[in-house]
Amino acid sequence: MSLSRREFIKIGAGATAAVGLGSGLVTQWWGLDNNPIPNPNTEGDRIVPTFCELCFWKCGVLAHVKKGPDGQERVVKITGNPDHPLSRGKLCPRGTGGTGLLYDPDRLKQPLVRTKSKRGEDIFEAVSWETALDEVAAKLMKVKEEHGPEALALFSHGFGGSWFKHLLKAMGSKNIAAPSYAQCRGPREVGYWLTFGSGIGSPEAVDAEHARCIVLMGSHLGENMHNTHVQDFSRAIDRGADIIVVDPRYSTAASKARHWLPIKPGTDIALLLAWMHVIITEKRYDADYIQKHAIGFDELKKHVEAKTPEWAYPITGIRPEKIRETARLMAGAAPATLIHPGRRSTWYGDDTQRERGKAILAALLGSWGREGGYLIPSKMSVQPYPDQPYAQTPKAALDRVKEGLYPLADETLASGLCDISVPGEAAMNLKGWIVYGTNLIQSLPDYRKTVKAIQALDFIVTVDVLPAEICGWSDVVLPESTYLERTDDLWNPGYREPFVAMRQQAVEPLYQSKPGWWMAKELANRMGLAAYFPWKDSLEYVRERATRSGLDFDTLQAKGVVKGAVVPTTEEQGLTLSFDTESGKIELYNQTLKNLGFDPIPDYYPVEEPPAGSFRLITGRAPMHTFGRTTNNRFLSECYDENEVWVNADVAKGLGFKNGDRVILVNQDEVRSEPISLRATQRVRGDAVYIVHGYGHTAEGLKFAYKRGASDSLLTTNYKVDPIMGGTGMNVNFVRIEGVA
Ligand code: SF4
Structure with a gap:
């Protein structure tokens, strides 16, 4: 049965309104006075395949472009690219609303430089690009000369940040971080990596479509509109898969569930341990799979021996019979039971252990590398542009105020870069920030600390589309073109189907906005780093990469995506599983954690309770x-x-x-x-x-x-x-x- 867009959107809470929005987008509002498109149902004069940036999922979209009565080309609507594995011709409500960003009347329209006001007072002067870029280049070079390149940091969110990452590395700094790690998916990545030798990655390669049971722990699929996941989730529901939702709130997903477990917040590890207890003591685990692939089963069995549903009940608030019933349901559907990895996993500070608990449960059910569980992704290889190698070997990122902190972080911590910028917190402070596409006032915890760090900087420049809070705290604000107005680098993520996607410009940039690649190249020219940006423009850059990789560039441009050969993603398809852990096996018991003084198997510790009245x-x-x-x-x-x-x-x-x-x-x-x-x-x-x-x-x-x-x-x-x-x-x-x- 094919899934209509209406059926897809129906999962979300705003179903009816969202469907209405889909048809209203092209006609109602342009943000430009008296300039409507004459035919609201137009498919446009031409269609440009590109990929979305309304969220990190990066679905393939088709931008329908039409010339208006004033002779200017505009995007009249956005639809899903049927050839793209992440959209399959459908978009979530946000993706169809990309024109709302493109034609947002509040967009940053020209470069801004702070006048004599203080940071945070939001008083700027509009200047030319020459003036703004000269100022930014001079200030970044000053920080580099006075404090060394390692005093510079880049905070980046969004695919266009790649140009600035290249610029910062060319300057000699490794301080590059995205809040999407330490403030979002980082604990999940580390928890799964410690167990299976591999993180989950983005986009998550899970097989919800073929799952017979799906367990969501605090994950709000349907409200979190990760397009392909929601499509697959919807199909699983249609096929009658059993859904178990663990959430203090009755979410949209909970309304589709056979079991909603309204857990007491902060007690998820106790529930996971009790589930493991039932599955092990009732011998419902996948014994062959565990025997073949895992180590530490005996230690795990002993560890959960006393973690009965009766033990977990007063902690979690979930009745023992409900814990047993849901554990049996999961085991009955295994290995096609998907303990969904979710995404934002930064909840209580014990998050790596909770995520490891989910991974261990998945291992007991034998669902890693199995149909209806976790798929083993593959990716197409894309050759780099033949740049000049980085002249200096950059030092390691400076994101820990003390040596030895957070020993298993595998990406740079955005919050750590902020910490180290606060005077007195570390031996050396960062002095210059480039902020690309991330509103740090909202994305880092404790905005008071973020402001303290910013106030102590020598220089901060922000590149963005909209005048978010972080712009007000910046010295220079550079207006970037939206994703519909620029061509970015190629994208080749690991996923269930390997592919390479291309983001390409649909219309000319509005106002004085410029694409990030142009800004980074212009700054490099001013800082003596032109050799790192030898190409004329981003189109020449991606064409060269595609050609060197043996990709058909004409097809890539015409379709927005090229797909690689399908490879097995599960044992059922003939894949031989391997695990990049210390032992080469799934680690139910983890010696690395033990050696570092952490629990080798997750345990439950109570979290702080709200005071009375809160x-x-x-x-x-x-x-x-x-x-x-x-x-x-x-x-x-x-x-x-x-x-x-x-x-x-x-x-x-x-x-x-x-x-x-x-x-x-x-x-x-x-x-x-x-x-x-x-x-x-x-x-x-x-x-x-x-x-x-x-x-x-x-x-x-x-x-x-x-x-x-x-x-x-x-x-x-x-x-x-x-x-x-x-x-x-x-x-x-x-x-x-x-x-x-
Ligand atoms: S899930 Fe929605 S917002 Fe995110 S990339 Fe896809 S269409 Fe865009």
Whole structure:
């Protein structure tokens, strides 16, 4: 049965509105006065295949371009690329709303340089590109000469950041980080790597489509609109797969589930151990698979011996019979049982161990490298452009204030680069930041610390499309073209089907915005690094890479993607499993952790409880928004324009609040939110409150999103750092609720 777009979107909470949005996008609003496209149903004059940047999934899209009555070409709509493995012709609601970013009237329109004002006062002068780039090059060179290249850092989010990564390495610095590691998927990567010798990666190669049982732990598929995952999840539901959702909140996914386990926040490891207990003591694990592939089973068996469902019940709040029933359900469907890896795994600071617990459970079920479980991805190889090698051997990244911290981090920590920029925290401080496409005020925990770090810098430049909060704290702001206005590097991720995708320019950049490749090349020219950017433009660069790789560039341009030969991804398809761990086996017991003083098998430790009268703040997503950067998008906001706080209905009543009341959330550090509407509901536990992430912007330039809803980021002033890999657990903030007079 083919899946229609309507069926796909129906999974999300905003189903009806999102479908309406899909047909309204092309006609209603341009952000340009009196300039409508004459035929709203047009397919356009030409179609440009490229890939989306409304989120990290990077689906293949078709940009439909038409010349308007003023002679200017515009993108009239965006549809899914049927040839692209990550979209299969369909997009999530956000992807279709990419024109809302392109034609956002609040876009940064020209380079800005801070006048004599202080950082954070948001007073800038519009200048020419010559002036702005001269200033940036001079300031970066000054930092390099006075403090060495290792005093420079790049924070990057988004695919266009590759040009600036190259620039920073050419300057001699390795301080390159994305908040998507230490603030999001890092613990998951390390937990799975310690167990299977391989992280999950992005996009996640899991086989939800063929799973007979899917377990979501705090993962909100359907609200987190990772396109292909949601398509596969939808198919699994249609086929009658059993869904088990573990979440303090009754999410959209929970509404599709056979079992919703409203777990007490912070107790997931106890549930995982109790599940393992049932599966091992009842001999429901995949004994052949474990015998063949794993080490440490005896230690694991002993470890979970006393971790009975009765032990877990008072900890988790999940009844013993429910724990047994769900464990048996998982084992009955194995190996086609997908313990879904989720994505944002930075919750309580014990996150690597929880993720390892999920990996160990998956191993007992024999689902790694098996149909309906985890697929072993493959990727196409793409040759590099023949650049000059980096002149200096850059020092290791400076992202730990003390030696020996977070010994198993395998990427640079964005929060660590911030820490080391705060005076007094380390022997040497970073002095210059380049910020590409990431609003650090919202993406790093404790904005007060981020501001402290920024105030101590010699120089900070931000490259972005919209005037987010971080721009106000910058010395120079460079307006970047949107993904629909630029050609970026080639992308060849590891995935279930190997492919190479190309992002290509659909229309001319609006205003004075420029693509990142151009900025990086111009800066390199000014800093004596022109040899690292010898190509004329990004098109010449990607053509050379494609040609050297033996790819058909004409097809790549015409289709936006070329696919490689299909290779086996599971044992059932003939793949021989191998594990890049110390032992060469799946490590149920991990000696590396033991040697470093950590638990070799995850154990449960209680987390801090909210004080009386306060509630744990938990967050999630709306299907039409990604992060704070989409909440200014007028198109997407037609479906969901402001977050609300979910409060358990009995709790709300006890506090004297009713549905729709305007309230303020006040956290443990007396940080106060903007007013937000209260939603009294039985869909959330009484000890937690829930809001959608990304609202409550304080940047006045974001005219639509400014002070709309409440910001979970501003309320996240507390965090617990994972001692294994430095991830920042952020579900450790508590709020009380005050009425608005
Ligand atoms: S999942 Fe949606 S927003 Fe993300 S890349 Fe795909 S279409 Fe774009």
